[in-house]
Amino acid sequence: MNIKAVRGTKDILFKDSEKFNNIVNVASEVFENYGYGRIITPIFEETALFKRGIGEGTDIVEKEMYTFEDKGGRSVTLRPEGTASVVRSYLEHKIGKQEEFSKFYYFGPMFRYERPQAGRYREFNQLGVEAFGSSEAVLDAEVISLGYGLLEKIGIEELEVQINSVGGKESRIAYREKLVDYLSDKVELLCEDCKTRYEKNPLRVLDCKVKSCQEATKDAPVLTENLSEEETAHYEEVKKYLDAFDVKYTENPKLVRGLDYYSKTVFEIVTNKLGAQGTVLAGGRYDGLVETMGGKATPGVGFAAGVERIMLLLDQDKLTKKAPVAIVWLGEESKEFSFKLAERLRKDGVKINIELKSKSMRAQMKKIDKLGAKYAIIIGEDEMKNNQVQLKNLKERTQTVYSIEDVVAIWKGE
Numbered sequence: 001m002n003i004k005a006v007r008g009t010k011d012i013l014f015k016d017s018e019k020f021n022n023i024v025n026v027a028s029e030v031f032e033n034y035g036y037g038r039i040i041t042p043i044f045e046e047t048a049l050f051k052r053g054i055g056e057g058t059d060i061v062e063k064e065m066y067t068f069e070d071k072g073g074r075s076v077t078l079r080p081e082g083t084a085s086v087v088r089s090y091l092e093h094k095i096g097k098q099e100e101f102s103k104f105y106y107f108g109p110m111f112r113y114e115r116p117q118a119g120r121y122r123e124f125n126q127l128g129v130e131a132f133g134s135s136e137a138v139l140d141a142e143v144i145s146l147g148y149g150l151l152e153k154i155g156i157e158e159l160e161v162q163i164n165s166v167g168g169k170e171s172r173i174a175y176r177e178k179l180v181d182y183l184s185d186k187v188e189l190l191c192e193d194c195k196t197r198y199e200k201n202p203l204r205v206l207d208c209k210v211k212s213c214q215e216a217t218k219d220a221p222v223l224t225e226n227l228s229e230e231e232t233a234h235y236e237e238v239k240k241y242l243d244a245f246d247v248k249y250t251e252n253p254k255l256v257r258g259l260d261y262y263s264k265t266v267f268e269i270v271t272n273k274l275g276a277q278g279t280v281l282a283g284g285r286y287d288g289l290v291e292t293m294g295g296k297a298t299p300g301v302g303f304a305a306g307v308e309r310i311m312l313l314l315d316q317d318k319l320t321k322k323a324p325v326a327i328v329w330l331g332e333e334s335k336e337f338s339f340k341l342a343e344r345l346r347k348d349g350v351k352i353n354i355e356l357k358s359k360s361m362r363a364q365m366k367k368i369d370k371l372g373a374k375y376a377i378i379i380g381e382d383e384m385k386n387n388q389v390q391l392k393n394l395k396e397r398t399q400t401v402y403s404i405e406d407v408v409a410i411w412k413g414e
Protein backbone atom coordinates (compact mmCIF):
# COMPACT_ATOMS: atom_id res chain seq x y z
CA MET A 1 0.00 0.00 0.00
CA ASN A 2 1.39 3.35 -0.93
CA ILE A 3 -1.35 5.62 0.29
CA LYS A 4 -0.14 8.69 2.16
CA ALA A 5 -1.91 11.40 4.17
CA VAL A 6 -3.57 13.88 1.82
CA ARG A 7 -1.53 17.02 0.98
CA GLY A 8 -1.93 19.61 3.74
CA THR A 9 -2.97 17.03 6.37
CA LYS A 10 -0.79 15.15 8.81
CA ASP A 11 -0.70 12.64 11.64
CA ILE A 12 0.08 13.86 15.11
CA LEU A 13 1.89 11.17 17.05
CA PHE A 14 4.38 10.30 19.78
CA LYS A 15 5.86 13.41 21.43
CA ASP A 16 3.66 15.67 19.31
CA SER A 17 0.44 14.08 20.47
CA GLU A 18 1.64 14.53 24.05
CA LYS A 19 2.24 18.21 23.29
CA PHE A 20 -1.19 18.44 21.67
CA ASN A 21 -2.91 16.93 24.72
CA ASN A 22 -1.04 19.19 27.09
CA ILE A 23 -2.03 22.30 25.15
CA VAL A 24 -5.68 21.29 25.10
CA ASN A 25 -5.58 20.46 28.83
CA VAL A 26 -4.02 23.78 29.81
CA ALA A 27 -6.48 25.62 27.54
CA SER A 28 -9.57 23.95 29.02
CA GLU A 29 -8.38 24.75 32.51
CA VAL A 30 -7.78 28.42 31.65
CA PHE A 31 -11.09 28.72 29.74
CA GLU A 32 -13.01 27.20 32.64
CA ASN A 33 -11.30 29.58 35.07
CA TYR A 34 -12.72 32.44 33.04
CA GLY A 35 -16.21 30.93 33.16
CA TYR A 36 -16.40 29.52 29.62
CA GLY A 37 -18.22 26.23 29.03
CA ARG A 38 -17.36 23.78 26.28
CA ILE A 39 -19.42 23.59 23.10
CA ILE A 40 -19.02 20.85 20.51
CA THR A 41 -20.54 21.58 17.12
CA PRO A 42 -20.56 19.38 14.00
CA ILE A 43 -17.54 19.33 11.71
CA PHE A 44 -19.69 20.04 8.66
CA GLU A 45 -22.52 22.49 8.24
CA GLU A 46 -24.75 23.81 5.51
CA THR A 47 -22.60 25.79 3.08
CA ALA A 48 -24.88 28.83 3.40
CA LEU A 49 -23.86 29.24 7.05
CA PHE A 50 -20.26 30.09 6.19
CA LYS A 51 -21.14 32.12 3.11
CA ARG A 52 -23.40 34.33 5.15
CA GLY A 53 -21.33 34.35 8.33
CA ILE A 54 -17.79 34.78 7.03
CA GLY A 55 -18.76 36.82 3.95
CA GLU A 56 -19.00 36.09 0.22
CA GLY A 57 -16.03 38.27 -0.73
CA THR A 58 -13.53 36.72 1.69
CA ASP A 59 -10.67 34.45 0.64
CA ILE A 60 -12.05 31.68 2.83
CA VAL A 61 -15.46 31.59 1.15
CA GLU A 62 -14.21 32.35 -2.35
CA LYS A 63 -11.27 29.98 -2.56
CA GLU A 64 -10.71 27.84 0.47
CA MET A 65 -13.82 25.92 1.46
CA TYR A 66 -14.15 22.16 1.25
CA THR A 67 -17.66 22.18 -0.14
CA PHE A 68 -19.43 19.15 -1.56
CA GLU A 69 -22.84 17.78 -2.25
CA ASP A 70 -23.88 14.91 0.02
CA LYS A 71 -25.85 11.92 -1.22
CA GLY A 72 -29.08 13.76 -0.44
CA GLY A 73 -28.13 16.63 -2.73
CA ARG A 74 -27.41 19.14 0.07
CA SER A 75 -24.44 21.45 -0.22
CA VAL A 76 -22.34 20.98 2.91
CA THR A 77 -18.95 22.40 3.91
CA LEU A 78 -16.25 21.18 6.27
CA ARG A 79 -16.03 24.05 8.74
CA PRO A 80 -13.22 26.49 7.94
CA GLU A 81 -13.54 28.16 11.38
CA GLY A 82 -15.60 27.93 14.56
CA THR A 83 -17.39 31.23 15.09
CA ALA A 84 -20.17 30.82 12.48
CA SER A 85 -21.04 27.37 13.86
CA VAL A 86 -21.16 28.62 17.45
CA VAL A 87 -23.48 31.45 16.39
CA ARG A 88 -25.69 28.96 14.53
CA SER A 89 -25.91 26.81 17.62
CA TYR A 90 -26.53 29.84 19.85
CA LEU A 91 -29.51 30.77 17.67
CA GLU A 92 -30.80 27.25 17.10
CA HIS A 93 -30.99 26.59 20.84
CA LYS A 94 -32.38 30.07 21.59
CA ILE A 95 -29.65 30.57 24.15
CA GLY A 96 -30.06 34.35 24.07
CA LYS A 97 -33.59 33.91 25.39
CA GLN A 98 -32.42 31.78 28.31
CA GLU A 99 -29.49 33.88 29.45
CA GLU A 100 -28.35 37.41 28.86
CA PHE A 101 -24.67 36.58 28.71
CA SER A 102 -23.10 33.29 27.51
CA LYS A 103 -19.55 32.12 27.08
CA PHE A 104 -18.36 29.12 25.06
CA TYR A 105 -15.04 27.49 24.25
CA TYR A 106 -14.19 24.90 21.63
CA PHE A 107 -11.43 22.76 20.19
CA GLY A 108 -11.34 20.93 16.95
CA PRO A 109 -10.22 20.49 13.38
CA MET A 110 -10.90 23.15 10.75
CA PHE A 111 -10.44 22.85 6.98
CA ARG A 112 -9.19 25.36 4.45
CA TYR A 113 -7.93 24.69 0.96
CA GLU A 114 -4.84 26.88 1.28
CA ARG A 115 -1.36 26.39 -0.14
CA PRO A 116 0.33 24.21 2.49
CA GLN A 117 3.58 25.36 4.08
CA ALA A 118 5.17 25.33 7.55
CA GLY A 119 2.43 26.42 9.97
CA ARG A 120 -0.27 26.35 7.30
CA TYR A 121 -2.28 23.20 6.63
CA ARG A 122 -5.50 22.19 4.95
CA GLU A 123 -6.66 20.46 8.10
CA PHE A 124 -5.57 22.21 11.29
CA ASN A 125 -6.84 22.51 14.85
CA GLN A 126 -8.14 25.57 16.58
CA LEU A 127 -8.96 26.31 20.19
CA GLY A 128 -11.17 29.29 20.72
CA VAL A 129 -13.73 31.19 22.78
CA GLU A 130 -16.88 33.15 21.97
CA ALA A 131 -18.77 35.41 24.41
CA PHE A 132 -22.26 36.67 23.58
CA GLY A 133 -24.41 39.39 25.06
CA SER A 134 -22.13 42.21 26.12
CA SER A 135 -20.64 45.18 24.30
CA GLU A 136 -18.61 46.25 27.33
CA ALA A 137 -15.04 47.19 26.36
CA VAL A 138 -13.79 45.48 29.49
CA LEU A 139 -14.85 42.16 27.92
CA ASP A 140 -12.73 42.81 24.81
CA ALA A 141 -9.73 43.48 27.04
CA GLU A 142 -10.49 40.42 29.18
CA VAL A 143 -10.69 38.19 26.09
CA ILE A 144 -7.34 39.54 24.81
CA SER A 145 -5.80 39.06 28.25
CA LEU A 146 -7.20 35.52 28.39
CA GLY A 147 -5.61 34.68 25.01
CA TYR A 148 -2.28 36.18 25.93
CA GLY A 149 -2.26 34.59 29.40
CA LEU A 150 -3.10 31.22 27.90
CA LEU A 151 -0.17 31.31 25.45
CA GLU A 152 2.09 32.45 28.28
CA LYS A 153 0.91 29.62 30.51
CA ILE A 154 1.51 27.11 27.74
CA GLY A 155 5.08 28.41 27.72
CA ILE A 156 5.33 30.54 24.60
CA GLU A 157 7.53 33.59 24.82
CA GLU A 158 8.22 36.73 22.82
CA LEU A 159 4.74 37.34 21.56
CA GLU A 160 3.31 40.63 20.44
CA VAL A 161 -0.32 41.65 20.90
CA GLN A 162 -1.54 43.84 18.04
CA ILE A 163 -4.85 45.66 18.25
CA ASN A 164 -6.98 47.90 16.09
CA SER A 165 -10.58 49.03 15.77
CA VAL A 166 -12.41 48.55 12.48
CA GLY A 167 -15.46 50.46 13.74
CA GLY A 168 -19.06 49.64 12.97
CA LYS A 169 -20.78 49.07 9.63
CA GLU A 170 -21.49 52.74 8.90
CA SER A 171 -18.03 54.09 9.59
CA ARG A 172 -16.55 51.18 7.65
CA ILE A 173 -18.67 51.97 4.59
CA ALA A 174 -17.60 55.61 4.74
CA TYR A 175 -13.97 54.61 5.28
CA ARG A 176 -14.11 52.13 2.43
CA GLU A 177 -15.08 54.94 0.07
CA LYS A 178 -12.17 57.06 1.23
CA LEU A 179 -9.78 54.14 0.83
CA VAL A 180 -11.02 53.26 -2.66
CA ASP A 181 -10.62 56.88 -3.60
CA TYR A 182 -7.08 56.93 -2.23
CA LEU A 183 -6.15 53.68 -4.00
CA SER A 184 -7.78 54.54 -7.33
CA ASP A 185 -4.55 55.84 -8.89
CA LYS A 186 -2.42 53.08 -7.31
CA VAL A 187 -4.19 49.96 -8.56
CA GLU A 188 -1.34 49.17 -10.93
CA LEU A 189 1.06 48.92 -7.98
CA LEU A 190 -1.05 46.26 -6.26
CA CYS A 191 -0.42 42.51 -6.40
CA GLU A 192 -2.85 40.37 -8.41
CA ASP A 193 -4.80 39.34 -5.28
CA CYS A 194 -5.11 42.94 -4.15
CA LYS A 195 -6.37 44.05 -7.55
CA THR A 196 -9.33 41.74 -6.91
CA ARG A 197 -9.53 42.86 -3.26
CA TYR A 198 -9.64 46.47 -4.42
CA GLU A 199 -12.88 45.63 -6.23
CA LYS A 200 -14.43 43.31 -3.66
CA ASN A 201 -12.93 43.88 -0.26
CA PRO A 202 -10.62 46.92 -0.37
CA LEU A 203 -9.89 47.00 3.37
CA ARG A 204 -7.95 43.76 2.98
CA VAL A 205 -5.41 45.56 0.79
CA LEU A 206 -4.29 47.26 4.02
CA ASP A 207 -2.87 44.14 5.62
CA CYS A 208 -1.40 42.52 2.48
CA LYS A 209 2.15 41.38 3.15
CA VAL A 210 3.39 42.07 -0.41
CA LYS A 211 5.92 44.93 -0.43
CA SER A 212 4.43 46.90 -3.32
CA CYS A 213 1.00 46.80 -1.65
CA GLN A 214 2.47 47.98 1.64
CA GLU A 215 4.18 50.77 -0.25
CA ALA A 216 0.89 51.69 -1.96
CA THR A 217 -1.02 51.92 1.33
CA LYS A 218 1.73 53.79 3.18
CA ASP A 219 -0.18 57.07 3.28
CA ALA A 220 -3.68 55.61 3.18
CA PRO A 221 -6.35 57.17 5.40
CA VAL A 222 -6.22 55.65 8.89
CA LEU A 223 -9.18 53.56 10.03
CA THR A 224 -9.13 54.67 13.66
CA GLU A 225 -9.26 58.31 12.56
CA ASN A 226 -12.54 57.58 10.81
CA LEU A 227 -14.57 56.09 13.65
CA SER A 228 -17.69 57.50 15.29
CA GLU A 229 -17.38 59.08 18.72
CA GLU A 230 -18.86 56.04 20.39
CA GLU A 231 -16.49 53.67 18.56
CA THR A 232 -13.48 55.80 19.44
CA ALA A 233 -14.53 55.86 23.09
CA HIS A 234 -14.96 52.07 23.05
CA TYR A 235 -11.48 51.59 21.60
CA GLU A 236 -9.97 53.95 24.17
CA GLU A 237 -11.65 51.97 26.92
CA VAL A 238 -10.31 48.66 25.59
CA LYS A 239 -6.81 50.12 25.74
CA LYS A 240 -7.39 51.46 29.25
CA TYR A 241 -8.37 48.00 30.49
CA LEU A 242 -5.47 46.34 28.69
CA ASP A 243 -3.16 48.70 30.57
CA ALA A 244 -4.94 47.87 33.80
CA PHE A 245 -4.51 44.14 33.12
CA ASP A 246 -0.83 44.68 32.31
CA VAL A 247 -1.15 43.39 28.78
CA LYS A 248 1.43 45.05 26.54
CA TYR A 249 0.11 45.79 23.06
CA THR A 250 0.99 47.54 19.83
CA GLU A 251 -1.59 49.45 17.86
CA ASN A 252 -1.56 48.32 14.24
CA PRO A 253 -3.83 50.66 12.25
CA LYS A 254 -3.65 48.34 9.24
CA LEU A 255 -4.92 45.25 11.03
CA VAL A 256 -8.27 44.39 9.40
CA ARG A 257 -8.56 40.54 9.55
CA GLY A 258 -9.78 38.28 6.79
CA LEU A 259 -13.35 37.60 7.89
CA ASP A 260 -16.21 40.03 7.27
CA TYR A 261 -17.99 39.78 10.59
CA TYR A 262 -15.74 42.00 12.71
CA SER A 263 -16.75 45.31 14.20
CA LYS A 264 -14.83 47.57 16.58
CA THR A 265 -11.97 45.71 18.27
CA VAL A 266 -9.76 43.32 16.27
CA PHE A 267 -6.54 41.76 17.53
CA GLU A 268 -3.82 39.28 16.72
CA ILE A 269 -1.09 37.73 18.84
CA VAL A 270 1.94 37.29 16.62
CA THR A 271 5.45 35.87 16.72
CA ASN A 272 8.37 36.47 14.38
CA LYS A 273 9.48 32.85 14.72
CA LEU A 274 7.10 31.28 12.19
CA GLY A 275 7.94 33.20 9.04
CA ALA A 276 4.88 34.24 7.08
CA GLN A 277 2.53 32.25 9.35
CA GLY A 278 3.27 34.41 12.38
CA THR A 279 -0.27 34.80 13.72
CA VAL A 280 -0.77 32.38 16.57
CA LEU A 281 -4.08 33.66 17.92
CA ALA A 282 -6.57 36.08 16.41
CA GLY A 283 -10.03 37.45 16.97
CA GLY A 284 -12.20 40.42 17.71
CA ARG A 285 -15.66 41.76 18.29
CA TYR A 286 -18.52 40.85 15.95
CA ASP A 287 -21.54 42.84 17.11
CA GLY A 288 -23.48 42.41 13.85
CA LEU A 289 -22.99 38.69 13.25
CA VAL A 290 -25.86 37.23 15.27
CA GLU A 291 -28.24 39.59 13.48
CA THR A 292 -26.76 38.71 10.06
CA MET A 293 -27.48 35.08 10.87
CA GLY A 294 -31.13 35.89 11.55
CA GLY A 295 -31.12 36.52 15.30
CA LYS A 296 -31.85 39.50 17.48
CA ALA A 297 -28.97 42.01 17.52
CA THR A 298 -26.54 40.52 20.06
CA PRO A 299 -22.96 41.64 20.56
CA GLY A 300 -20.16 39.08 20.57
CA VAL A 301 -16.42 38.81 20.92
CA GLY A 302 -13.93 35.94 20.71
CA PHE A 303 -10.74 34.48 19.31
CA ALA A 304 -9.21 31.32 17.94
CA ALA A 305 -5.65 30.05 18.11
CA GLY A 306 -3.94 27.57 15.81
CA VAL A 307 -2.86 24.52 17.84
CA GLU A 308 -0.22 23.44 15.27
CA ARG A 309 1.35 26.90 15.36
CA ILE A 310 1.47 26.74 19.16
CA MET A 311 3.12 23.33 18.87
CA LEU A 312 5.78 24.67 16.52
CA LEU A 313 6.67 27.30 19.10
CA LEU A 314 6.59 25.11 22.12
CA ASP A 315 9.48 23.93 24.15
CA GLN A 316 8.25 20.52 25.29
CA ASP A 317 9.89 20.60 28.73
CA LYS A 318 7.75 23.52 29.83
CA LEU A 319 4.65 21.34 29.80
CA THR A 320 5.98 18.25 31.56
CA LYS A 321 4.18 18.56 34.83
CA LYS A 322 5.15 15.39 36.59
CA ALA A 323 8.42 13.61 36.17
CA PRO A 324 7.84 10.26 34.50
CA VAL A 325 8.83 7.24 36.56
CA ALA A 326 10.04 3.87 35.38
CA ILE A 327 9.70 0.68 37.37
CA VAL A 328 12.64 -1.64 36.81
CA TRP A 329 11.94 -5.20 37.94
CA LEU A 330 14.50 -7.96 38.17
CA GLY A 331 13.56 -11.61 37.95
CA GLU A 332 10.24 -13.31 37.20
CA GLU A 333 9.37 -13.52 40.96
CA SER A 334 9.09 -9.75 41.32
CA LYS A 335 6.91 -9.27 38.21
CA GLU A 336 3.50 -9.40 39.87
CA PHE A 337 4.65 -7.28 42.82
CA SER A 338 6.05 -4.65 40.44
CA PHE A 339 2.98 -4.51 38.20
CA LYS A 340 0.74 -4.17 41.27
CA LEU A 341 2.79 -1.16 42.37
CA ALA A 342 2.58 0.31 38.84
CA GLU A 343 -1.21 0.00 38.92
CA ARG A 344 -1.40 1.63 42.33
CA LEU A 345 0.79 4.57 41.35
CA ARG A 346 -1.02 5.11 38.06
CA LYS A 347 -4.31 5.33 39.92
CA ASP A 348 -2.69 8.08 41.96
CA GLY A 349 -1.91 9.96 38.76
CA VAL A 350 1.76 8.99 38.38
CA LYS A 351 2.98 8.33 34.84
CA ILE A 352 4.68 4.92 34.94
CA ASN A 353 6.67 3.00 32.38
CA ILE A 354 7.29 -0.66 33.03
CA GLU A 355 8.85 -3.40 30.93
CA LEU A 356 6.51 -6.26 30.00
CA LYS A 357 9.13 -9.02 29.74
CA SER A 358 11.93 -9.90 32.09
CA LYS A 359 15.11 -8.11 31.00
CA SER A 360 18.50 -7.35 32.50
CA MET A 361 18.99 -4.26 34.66
CA ARG A 362 21.27 -2.83 31.98
CA ALA A 363 18.76 -3.27 29.17
CA GLN A 364 15.99 -1.70 31.21
CA MET A 365 18.10 1.26 32.35
CA LYS A 366 19.16 1.94 28.78
CA LYS A 367 15.56 2.02 27.62
CA ILE A 368 14.29 4.31 30.37
CA ASP A 369 17.14 6.69 29.71
CA LYS A 370 15.78 7.03 26.18
CA LEU A 371 12.26 7.62 27.51
CA GLY A 372 13.51 10.55 29.56
CA ALA A 373 12.42 9.14 32.94
CA LYS A 374 13.67 11.13 35.92
CA TYR A 375 13.29 8.37 38.51
CA ALA A 376 13.58 4.60 38.52
CA ILE A 377 11.90 2.41 41.12
CA ILE A 378 14.01 -0.73 41.26
CA ILE A 379 12.52 -3.96 42.56
CA GLY A 380 14.43 -7.21 42.98
CA GLU A 381 13.83 -10.28 45.09
CA ASP A 382 15.18 -8.70 48.31
CA GLU A 383 13.11 -5.53 47.95
CA MET A 384 10.00 -7.60 47.36
CA LYS A 385 10.57 -9.70 50.45
CA ASN A 386 10.95 -6.57 52.59
CA ASN A 387 8.07 -4.73 50.95
CA GLN A 388 10.53 -2.05 49.86
CA VAL A 389 11.90 -0.44 46.72
CA GLN A 390 15.12 1.26 45.68
CA LEU A 391 14.35 4.73 44.43
CA LYS A 392 16.99 6.01 42.03
CA ASN A 393 17.17 9.67 41.05
CA LEU A 394 18.58 9.32 37.56
CA LYS A 395 19.81 12.86 37.23
CA GLU A 396 21.53 13.14 40.58
CA ARG A 397 22.55 9.48 40.55
CA THR A 398 21.43 8.89 44.15
CA GLN A 399 19.68 5.77 45.37
CA THR A 400 17.57 5.40 48.53
CA VAL A 401 15.51 2.60 50.04
CA TYR A 402 11.84 3.32 50.71
CA SER A 403 8.89 1.31 51.93
CA ILE A 404 6.07 0.89 49.40
CA GLU A 405 3.86 3.16 51.52
CA ASP A 406 6.49 5.89 51.51
CA VAL A 407 7.06 5.72 47.79
CA VAL A 408 3.31 6.00 47.13
CA ALA A 409 3.11 8.94 49.54
CA ILE A 410 6.01 10.73 47.79
CA TRP A 411 4.13 10.81 44.49
CA LYS A 412 0.85 11.66 46.08
CA GLY A 413 2.67 14.74 47.34
CA GLU A 414 2.03 13.82 50.99
Ligand code: HAM
Nearest residue numbers: 081083120121124279280281282283284302303304306
Ligand atom coordinates in the same frame (compact mmCIF):
# COMPACT_ATOMS: atom_id res chain seq x y z
P1 HAM B 1 -8.50 33.15 11.73
O1 HAM B 1 -7.56 34.31 11.82
O2 HAM B 1 -8.98 32.79 10.39
O3 HAM B 1 -9.71 33.50 12.68
O4 HAM B 1 -7.83 31.88 12.39
C1 HAM B 1 -7.39 31.88 13.74
C2 HAM B 1 -6.06 31.15 13.87
O5 HAM B 1 -6.16 29.83 13.32
C3 HAM B 1 -4.91 31.77 13.12
O6 HAM B 1 -4.35 32.84 13.83
C4 HAM B 1 -3.95 30.60 12.99
O7 HAM B 1 -3.20 30.44 14.19
C5 HAM B 1 -4.88 29.43 12.82
N1 HAM B 1 -4.98 29.08 11.40
C6 HAM B 1 -5.78 29.63 10.46
N2 HAM B 1 -5.60 29.03 9.27
C7 HAM B 1 -4.69 28.06 9.45
C8 HAM B 1 -4.08 27.07 8.60
N3 HAM B 1 -4.41 26.95 7.32
N4 HAM B 1 -3.16 26.23 9.15
C9 HAM B 1 -2.82 26.33 10.46
N5 HAM B 1 -3.38 27.23 11.30
C10 HAM B 1 -4.29 28.09 10.82
C11 HAM B 1 -10.80 32.69 12.86
O8 HAM B 1 -10.86 31.55 12.50
C12 HAM B 1 -11.89 33.33 13.70
N6 HAM B 1 -13.01 32.38 13.80
C13 HAM B 1 -11.38 33.72 15.06
C14 HAM B 1 -12.43 34.34 15.93
C15 HAM B 1 -13.15 33.72 16.88
N7 HAM B 1 -12.85 35.58 15.87
C16 HAM B 1 -13.82 35.78 16.77
N8 HAM B 1 -14.02 34.64 17.38
